[in-house]
Amino acid sequence: MKTQGMKQNNRLVNALFLAPTLTAFILVVIIPFFMGLYFSLTDWNGAIQNKITFVGLKNFSIIFSDVKFHYSFLVTTVYTAANVVVINLVALILALLVTSNIKFRNFYRSGFFTPNLIGGIVLGYVWQFIFVNAIPGFAKTAGIDSLTSSLLGKGVSALAAIVIVGSWQYAGYIMMIYVAAIQNVPVSLLEAAQIDGATFLQRTKAILVPLVAPAFTVSTFLTLVNSFKQFDVNVSLTNGGPSGQFAGKVVKATEFLALNIYNTAFTRNRMAEGQAKAVVFFLVLVIVSLVQVYFNKKKEVEM
Numbered sequence: 001m002k003t004q005g006m007k008q009n010n011r012l013v014n015a016l017f018l019a020p021t022l023t024a025f026i027l028v029v030i031i032p033f034f035m036g037l038y039f040s041l042t043d044w045n046g047a048i049q050n051k052i053t054f055v056g057l058k059n060f061s062i063i064f065s066d067v068k069f070h071y072s073f074l075v076t077t078v079y080t081a082a083n084v085v086v087i088n089l090v091a092l093i094l095a096l097l098v099t100s101n102i103k104f105r106n107f108y109r110s111g112f113f114t115p116n117l118i119g120g121i122v123l124g125y126v127w128q129f130i131f132v133n134a135i136p137g138f139a140k141t142a143g144i145d146s147l148t149s150s151l152l153g154k155g156v157s158a159l160a161a162i163v164i165v166g167s168w169q170y171a172g173y174i175m176m177i178y179v180a181a182i183q184n185v186p187v188s189l190l191e192a193a194q195i196d197g198a199t200f201l202q203r204t205k206a207i208l209v210p211l212v213a214p215a216f217t218v219s220t221f222l223t224l225v226n227s228f229k230q231f232d233v234n235v236s237l238t239n240g241g242p243s244g245q246f247a248g249k250v251v252k253a254t255e256f257l258a259l260n261i262y263n264t265a266f267t268r269n270r271m272a273e274g275q276a277k278a279v280v281f282f283l284v285l286v287i288v289s290l291v292q293v294y295f296n297k298k299k300e301v302e303m
Contacts, residue, residue, distance in 0.1 A: 046271035059276035095178035124236025155253030181215035217296035
């Protein structure tokens with residue numbers, strides 16, 4: 001009886017400690033989520049709540065015929081694919097560098113991680129100055145004609161510029177995950193392979209990569225989700241520009257999904273339609289994330 005009473009007491013204590021966090025999660029996440037689902041099925045305009053009319057799937061039919069939304073989905077997918085590859089490749093290279101025997105490796109770790117501490121809005125404006133003024137100005141002085149025009153002036157180069165900024169900001173953070181995984185690899189395995197004559201690339205491919213496979217799963221998931229949700233750098237660096245054409249319509253060449261949803265809801269004041277886009281965005285992100293984790297976990301087992 002005494003043991004049972006202690007268990008009940010522990011459950012009560014655990015519930016009391018959990019209550020504030022659970023309450024905040026319900027108020028900030030769960031309730032707004034279901035309210036958003038409801039508003040996506042109405043003509044809600046964000047202001048006059050007493051005149052809300054239920055319209056069913058009308059908002060979803062509108063967005064699925066919206067060429068600008070289709071383009072935003074496409075360009076976000078392209079950006080995400082490029083960003084995931086570049087960030088993880090750079091992060092792995094940096095991790096291998098700072099776990100080697102080079103001098104000042106702890107200083108390099110701090111330096112590579114520092115860009116992640118800078119806010120996306122500030123980062124976007126700083127890099128906007130670099131792309132618009134600093135690089136073209138230097139190119140004119142040095143006589144490099146190919147760099148005298150801003151990267152933000154054309155759709156493809158502007159997309160590449162966002163990838164550069166995103167990688168510069170986030171690669172240091174992902175590097176730390178790889179560093180933790182590499183440090184857990186037994187040194188004796190790498191030394192034995194080196195004694196047997198294996199080159200650095202052979203040791204990396206045959207030993208290091210399979211043993212840090214869980215880190216690849218986590219890092220890919222984080223970069224995938226963050227790339228799909230990219231908003232602050234997108235706003236401050238290009239604000240969706242420059243203009244382009246897609247399926248015979250004028251579109252913003254770098255307007256990602258999050259920015260498209262924001263513009264729909266707050267710039268064009270179509271709150272319900274923007275909420276419907278957010279619901280679709282959420283479902284796509286969940287499906288893509290689950291598929292990515294499933295295949296990465298399967299790959300871990302094969303390794």
